[in-house]
Amino acid sequence: MNRRELLKGIGAAGFGSIFPLAKTLSAEEKAEVLQAPSTCFLTPQATEGPFYFDPNLIRQDITLDTTTNVIKTGLPLQLLITVINPDCAPIPNVLVDIWHCDKDGVYSGYPGQPGGINTVGQTFLRGTQMTDANGQCSFKTIYPGWYPGRVTHIHFKVRLTSTTYVTSQFAFPDSVNTAVYRTPLYAAKGQNALTNATDNIFRNPNPENLVLAITPNAATGGYDGAFTIGINVPTRVGEAETENPEEFSLRQNPPNPFNPMTTISYHLPGARKVQLVVYDVFGREVAKLIEGEQSAGMHEVAFDASHLSSGFYLYTLRAGSFAVTKEMLLMN
Template sequence: MNRRGILKGISALGLGALFPVGRLLEATVQNTGKQSRTSCFLTPQETEGPFYFDTTLVRQDITQDTKSGVVKAGLPLVMAFRVVDLNCVPMPNVLVDIWHCDKDGLYSGFPGQPGGINTSGQNFLRGIQVTDADGRCSFRSIYPGWYPGRVSHVHFKARLSSNTYVTSQFAFPEEFNKDVYATPLYAARGQNTLTNATDMIFRDPEPEGLVMAIAPNTTTGGYDGTFTIGVKVTTGLKDPAPDADSFALRQNFPNPFNPSTTIPYFLPRRSRVKLTVHDVAGREVASLVDELKASGVHEATFNAGAFSSGFYFYTLDAEGFVQTKEMLHLK
């Protein structure tokens, strides 16, 4: 079904009729202290990442590449999500998209990945589910590995048809990452030298609201995880506009790109601005802006024609506001 057909079906029938809600998978997690709250909250926006492309792949088990039939190896991971608003009211009929890399740090659907591997035409480890009347949905997957510059993480969107409530990503507790990397399936790549605190996106050992609560599953030998997505319904039916009082760094476009891309950012007042680009080793490869700028929306262009394909990170630093996003250069 194409995008137009999906939107027409949503309008006529509602999400529940078009995308039947799958039976919830069991994901019982004891209190780990992760994502614990005394009140409801708004999930922080984070970079989309360069690998979101399939808006119609509705399935609960995302381990298989539907084109080749190959099932990705890895420790089983059941992820249970709940979408609520700021008053803790469950939100039914919300599309939850997730995508992540495999145990070797590879995403489906793109060339030029670590080791020069090309996964074009594949769609493993990505999928969509629709929340039920209690705002819940779940996925069966594998524990993601790592790639240079990043810790293990999962990307997600919560959306209603084509309108996005939130785009973000979550990390995992570091003690579980270490245990997973030591297992036979993952040990060949060794332990990741990065932690949540040194990751280019999270920059925190326990990024607030962005760590999945997980626990071992003794039956599967893998893990069960739970994650709550908090959205602001009144203003969340469109991609968020800049807050007039807040600094903001936006996702570059196009992404992936070759050879150049545009990076938008917003300044609430006249400010000294630094906008830099780093490679996965943390080396600065370009300084795009280093000057006083007037308030308002600005754009900077990054030309990677002289650089190799791969992941790059761009960082906005303005009056104590520091934010980093991820982009992918494909030659």
């Protein structure tokens, strides 16, 4: 099954989100983010940038390149990310991706960068964490460098599901950039001629709600940074699922997220030939759990994903003319 068909199946049946929201944003809709220490207000998202890819790197320390086992050097930066809704309520159990360049202005995973550098296959300075009950997650990284045409920044993506997310990037105070680029680790490249005001994305000396709150850390010799992402999505938990004996149904798998075991339940109003298949987000089949005749009533299937990598997966139930797809998240 291809990705288009899977996503169509989700839309037609009603999205079985891993996080039961009263409303979800589509990937194409305008997303909004927020950065405010004491009040909650929304600001438009910024562009994703050209250097995103999804390696499903579930890790807090993103300084290591998992291909070469080289740790990127730079001034230590401890990041605390908080995800909230417009009422300032924390949003737990969402994935936060961050990615940025190294001290020399180079991203992992891409060819044709300044100086002809090719980092295809490398994963440094990229990672994903899930927010806790307080809507928070943290990353250990380094202070980014800069590259021609852009001011210092870090990209982020908040993933509610594999197709519903918000994307933006945050800047650093100009004064901190200047101080950092005078230090021995960064001085060879010199100062960036651009500032937040002259950057083609931020275009403001202090872009509202898109500047990292940052303080020196005497213990590490680097910095601590805090950033709040406000998502215009309610967090009301949906009503419990019930089965009508005259209807088909496919339940959301518990637990979700899971590692590595979960249970998929569904209801058949009558005897049917049933197929239950798990796909990755590209539509590639990764497991066929059921194929054959089954009687009417509730059915449960255990799914062991210990052979799979972390990420979003889709499971599809087909029974006669009935077909529905839901989504689950493996965190190993």
